[in-house]
Amino acid sequence: GAVVSQHPSRVICKSGTSVKIECRSLDFQATTMFWYRQFPKQSLMLMATSNEGSKATYEQGVEKDKFLINHASLTLSTLTVTSAHPEDSSFYICSALWVAEYNEQFFGPGTRLTVL
Amino acid sequence: RKEVEQDPGPFNVPEGATVAFNCTYSNSASQSFFWYRQDCRKEPKLLMSVYSSGNEDGRFTAQLNRASQYISLLIRDSKLSDSATYLCVVNKGTYKYIFGTGTRLKVLA
Numbered sequence: 001g002a003v004v005s006q007h008p009s010r011v012i013c014k015s016g017t018s019v020k021i022e023c024r025s026l027d028f029q030a031t032t033m034f035w036y037r038q039f040p041k042q043s044l045m046l047m048a049t050s051n052e053g054s055k056a057t058y059e060q061g062v063e064k065d066k067f068l069i070n071h072a073s074l075t076l077s078t079l080t081v082t083s084a085h086p087e088d089s090s091f092y093i094c095s096a097l098w099v100a101e102y103n104e105q106f107f108g109p110g111t112r113l114t115v116l
Numbered sequence: 117r118k119e120v121e122q123d124p125g126p127f128n129v130p131e132g133a134t135v136a137f138n139c140t141y142s143n144s145a146s147q148s149f150f151w152y153r154q155d156c157r158k159e160p161k162l163l164m165s166v167y168s169s170g171n172e173d174g175r176f177t178a179q180l181n182r183a184s185q186y187i188s189l190l191i192r193d194s195k196l197s198d199s200a201t202y203l204c205v206v207n208k209g210t211y212k213y214i215f216g217t218g219t220r221l222k223v224l225a
Contacts, residue, residue, distance in 0.1 A: 032211055043217040044160070044203075093159050097211060102148050105205075105213065107159040 002028045004096045006108030013084055014116055020080045021111045023094030029074035030096035034105065035067075038091045050077040084115045117142055120206050122216035130224050133194050137219045139204030140186045148207040149180055149187045153200040154218065160203055164189070194223045 003026040013019055023033055033050040048069055049057045056069035068080040077096075081088055091112050095105040121140045129135045141149075152160035164171065166178040166187050177190040191198055204216035 034213075044215050046213075046215075049211065091157070102150075102165040103207060103211065104150065104162055104165055106162065110159045112157075 002026075002096070002098045002104075002106040004094065004106045004108040006094055006111055008111060009109060010112045010114075012114045012116065015085055016083055018080055018082045019084055019113060020078055021092055021094070021113075023077045023079070023096070023108050025075045025096040025106075028096070028098055030077075031074060031099065032097040033071060033077040034095045034097070035069060035077075035079050036093045036095070038093060038110075044093065047079075052077075081113065084113070086115045089113055089115045118217075119143060119208075119214045120204055120216040122202075122204050122219045124217060124219060126220040126222050128222045128224055129194055131194055131196060133223075134190065134192045135194055135221065136188055136190045137202055137204075137221075138186050138188050139206075139216050139219075140184075141204075141206045141214070142185070143206070143208050144182075144185060145209065146185075146206045147209050149178075150205040150207075151176075151178055151187075151189045152203040152205060154203055155200050163202070191221075194221075196223050196225060199223045 005024045007022045031052045035047045036044045047062045050069045050071040052071045058064045071077040093110040095107045149166040151163040153163050154160040164178045166180045170179040175192045179188045201218040203218045206214045
């Protein structure tokens with residue numbers, strides 16, 4: 001299957017700082033990437049759909065000014081959590097869409113964010 | 117009613133057992149279907165895309181029933197390593213994917 005990397009895998013930061021997470025499709029080009037958040041023992045929650053060269057589409061209830069998404073190339077999307085607070089602590093996972101017969105999503109390994 | 121529904125389980129089965137999960141979806145126009153597995157504190161990994169005619173990959177068989185709007189996953193000869201949460205994912209179209217909440221499977225020695 002296709003490979004998606006995500007960096008960093010883990011970050012601990014102080015309240016009020018900004019954190020940038022990178023998502024890369026390593027062996028295919030991805031016009032569309034997705035950003036999810038998952039709290040412990042809960043299901044994945046889609047935050048936004050990132051499209052190369054255009055603005056991201058945010059899900060209802062997700063603040064676009066707090067979660068900045070940039071999809072500047074066909075292999076890279078970034079999520080910046082601005083002015084992070086403890087309630088933003090979560091597992092953030094990206095996926096890249098492999099557009100083919102079945103349009104499958106391949107997930108990065110996730111970033112565990114802890115805000116102190 | 118949720119757009120994609122799964123029995124959360126847990127399903128506790130002995131090694132070697134056969135276990136089946138169902139997933140129902142509400143949008144009859146849904147276009148493609150997938151099963152992912154997710155281990156604790158890890159990302160989902162694609163297990164199978166579900167083809168119209170059904171498909172098999174080793175011990176895993178996926179079926180699609182469009183008339184009744186459900187997909188199924190059958191695991192034969194369960195291994196301890198099959199213990200995970202199995203996520204049903206439905207593509208409604210235009211890259212809109214809906215995830216089920218997952219079914220937990222625990223294979224017991």
